[in-house]
Amino acid sequence: MSAVSLKIPTFEDYAHFYEKRFLDEVVYWADDEHHELSLNDYAYGRLCAQTEGEILERIIVVNGEPVGTITAREYIRRTCQCTLGIVIADPQYWGHGYGYEAIKQFTLILATKGIGRVLLETYANNKRAQGCFHKIGFRKRRVFFAPNTGRFIVQMTLDLKPPRPIGEVIRPNDPRWKNPKS
Numbered sequence: 001m002s003a004v005s006l007k008i009p010t011f012e013d014y015a016h017f018y019e020k021r022f023l024d025e026v027v028y029w030a031d032d033e034h035h036e037l038s039l040n041d042y043a044y045g046r047l048c049a050q051t052e053g054e055i056l057e058r059i060i061v062v063n064g065e066p067v068g069t070i071t072a073r074e075y076i077r078r079t080c081q082c083t084l085g086i087v088i089a090d091p092q093y094w095g096h097g098y099g100y101e102a103i104k105q106f107t108l109i110l111a112t113k114g115i116g117r118v119l120l121e122t123y124a125n126n127k128r129a130q131g132c133f134h135k136i137g138f139r140k141r142r143v144f145f146a147p148n149t150g151r152f153i154v155q156m157t158l159d160l161k162p163p164r165p166i167g168e169v170i171r172p173n174d175p176r177w178k179n180p181k182s
């Protein structure tokens with residue numbers, strides 16, 4: 001069985017890795033700048049953003065321990081795109097294939113929600129992240145300089161295959177067809 005699974009977040013999950021999440025080393029790779037966030041602000045902020053539908057987030061669990069977050073934001077229903085973010089909060093878990101496995105599982109969730117293209121941005125010097133994303137199938141689209149961070153950013157994209165239907169497909173010309181509720 002895979003060591004990695006995804007779960008719906010709870011306050012306790014965020015509390016579990018809160019301290020490590022804001023270590024300088026993690027913030028350097030994951031954030032635009034250091035934010036002074038209390039545990040309550042961090043955890044409730046993320047839980048609220050999910051309730052409001054601003055983000056779709058899962059907790060990355062490795063051998064039963066919550067270790068980080070994987071997130072879709074800027075979900076655009078019309079264009080079926082979203083932007084991916086991933087942070088494994090404890091550096092000792094980096095480079096073991098857990099990020100790869102978490103993204104694989106998360107893209108299946110995104111595909112079932114109708115997402116067809118995933119975008120992401122990462123720092124140009126974040127070779128670990130780019131190696132992981134490239135292995136999954138993300139391809140580099142462009143590189144630009146972000147004056148607010150003083151760093152170069154690589155933008156990558158991945159096209160998702162629509163999920164295969166598991167039963168019979170009913171189309172609009174079938175007498176059993178019902179229009180989707182608006």
Ligand SMILES: CC(C)(COP(=O)(O)OP(=O)(O)OC[C@H]1O[C@@H](n2cnc3c(N)ncnc32)[C@H](O)[C@@H]1OP(=O)(O)O)[C@@H](O)C(=O)NCCC(=O)NCCS
Nearest residue numbers: 029087088094095096097098099100122127128129131132
């Ligand atoms: C980015 C992150 C999610 C990647 O997850 P990970 O578990 O560390 O990465 P993986 O071990 O799955 O990497 C998979 C592939 O990336 C490549 N890779 C790993 N480390 C690398 C490195 N230092 N340089 C280049 N390629 C590297 C390898 O090809 C690896 O494949 P392999 O397992 O066959 O060797 C994780 O490192 C992390 O959370 N880092 C801090 C926050 C961050 O950078 N987030 C991304 C912001 S966009």
